[in-house]
Amino acid sequence: MTTRILSLIVSVAMGVLVAVPVSVSANDDVKALSADVNNWAMWGRTYDGSRYSPLSEINAGNVGDLQVAWTFSTGVLRGHEGGPLVIGGTMYVHTPFPNKVFSINLADQTINWAYVPVQDPATIPVMCCDTVYRGLAYAEGKIFLQQADTTLVALDANTGKVIWSVVNGDPSAGSTNTNAPIVINDKVYTGISGGEFGVRGFLAAYNINDGSLAWKGYSTGPDDEMLIDPEMTTHMMEPVGPNSSLDSWEGDQWKIGGGTTWGWFTYDPDLNLVYYGTGNPSTWNPVVRPGDNKWSMTIFARDADTGMARWVYQMTPHDEWDYDGVNEGILADIEIDGAMRKVIVHFDRNGFGYTLDRVTGELLVAEKYDPATNWATHVDMETGRPQVVAEYSTDQQGEDVNTQNVCPAALGSKDQQPAAYSPRTGLFYVPTNHVCMDYEPFRVEYVSGQPYVGATLSMFPAGRVTGDGSDNLGNFIAWDAAKGEIVWSVPEQFSVWSGALATAGDIVFYGTLDGRLKAVDANSGEELYSFKTPSGIIGNVNTWTFEGKQYVGVLSGVGGWAGIGMAAGLEGDTDGLGAVGAYRGLNQHTQLGGVLTVFSLP
């Protein structure tokens, strides 16, 4: 069904008018909702994760006139990642722990309903890097909420009442959730967090009607538990062979091996493949876990119905720097060497921007999207392996040795903040970090439910390593994924930790840690608009229309790992980290607090 779904207007007890979709298959429902440019019905707007909107009422010519239309406080102080969904006349806003959900009537910005789950506060301490949550999914009149305590809940989108809930992991063993789920066909997909606690990652598919588990594919372990077929699943176009994961770990280490799945999910309806990445292998001390540690740090392409892995690609075999591979894979059709290719583009924590054929997993491009990246010289295009520089190998330097000036830092050249792709310019717009580190691994004992880090680190602006005199901690770049080249780069004082939005108005939006929503020219990067929101922005910028008018919205509310790294040195040390003025600045710009700010033209 390709036309917009029929809606039935009903009046509920609250006296609010809401739309109830008439029965259609979820796939058609989500497809139709996301095809409607007036909505923002999933995290990336569309299944390809492009975060591109064909709306152009707000454009390069008038974005300078943008004004605040309305605001909404979430009442939560933690880091606000992700962005709101908009479906018809209703917005759904999520928050960090305790993971509130608000349904907001766009006509008068009143709250239709609010859902506040009761969660054990003991969940908070087992969340490694703030109690963030990246957003909701919607299908067939249900809102899917992935709580921090791993409970996956289906709420009635009209009333906020719980339809079903299912437990996805065990917080007492360090499992939590921060990811946004996604709905494909009749299933809702979610992952798991806890790589710093030795949690074994997986992708799970639950039936949207009753929450029953359809399948679960682990990142590590025996082939059948990973839903890997040794003959059919490929890596670099070759079958992975039997025991591809087991043979890459020492003993039973794969059981606490990490490879968690806390990033974004994308989907190609024609290929029926769902794409996502896996996180770091557990313990940050690489010396104690020899081998490639498969399939941590890997892009997976799985059949959405069965979960079987079609292909995998491991970006960082045997991680030595905490370069989680969870960042989003954006699906686009672009011309490479004269031929149109169906590609997946992935900006990895490790500093390389990868372009792969999303049908076959063929590696097409792997180039540094932050020139400061120094831990590897390049990626060997025959084997797909990064060529590691011994000086920056925390394994080769060894335990109890401080490996210095590694770029990027553990934060990665980009973390969870998703990029955007404009088919009009053919460019990818990438929020990046420009931070390097010293990293000293040491031996730790594994205890279930306890952090399992095993390294001390210091972070500082990349300019201290490159010696170019710069002290910016971030850049916002435009990237040519066919050539693997930066087209333009705008320096930012702090890491850019906000998800980007590209539109047919030939503008790109992003937020900054000091709290500014910015709009730049999609072709040149020239700044066209800037507005200071109430707090630092680590949320994603989304756009929609209501009653024919285009709006742009973003959650502010500083926190997340950015808040940890950036707040370092607040006391103004003259030594170590505090030596760099750039770090001291953030608390002069912003404080905690979650607020949605919505913009429109006058």
Added chain:
Amino acid sequence: MLHTSWINVAGLAAGAVMTATALAASATAEEAEPPPYDGHIQCEIEGDLSTCQIDLWLTRGYRAFSQCQVCHGLTGAGSTIGPSLVQKLRQIDLDRFMEVVVNGYEGQIGVMPGWGTNPNVMNYIDQLYAYLKARSDGVLPGGRLNRYDR
């Protein structure tokens, strides 16, 4: 590298403690007790923290602190999630420190886990306290330190 003019930090620390207590206008018995990091820090130039080095014993405290960094900041100076330990250690005594580390703490906006069953912290709890006390007393800079006994 040879260091010919190492100054043991005990003298320096005494100065720091004196300043702090003078401000508080209460000379207490604490002054009689050597600070927990006494004998574990050496600084080449008095007053220049960048020249300070520590021994293996105190290094274990810094490593235990790596478990704290994700919330209390890379230097312990606090972040958007957890408060500054540099300041906290000026406000709480050893008993309170032990109680919070072992059992955890539920704050206004954050929750600290209890570490009582974590050997990576509890096996080095004396060193962790000494390290944080040294940071709090202003006798060690934030970030990693070199060892003088390697």
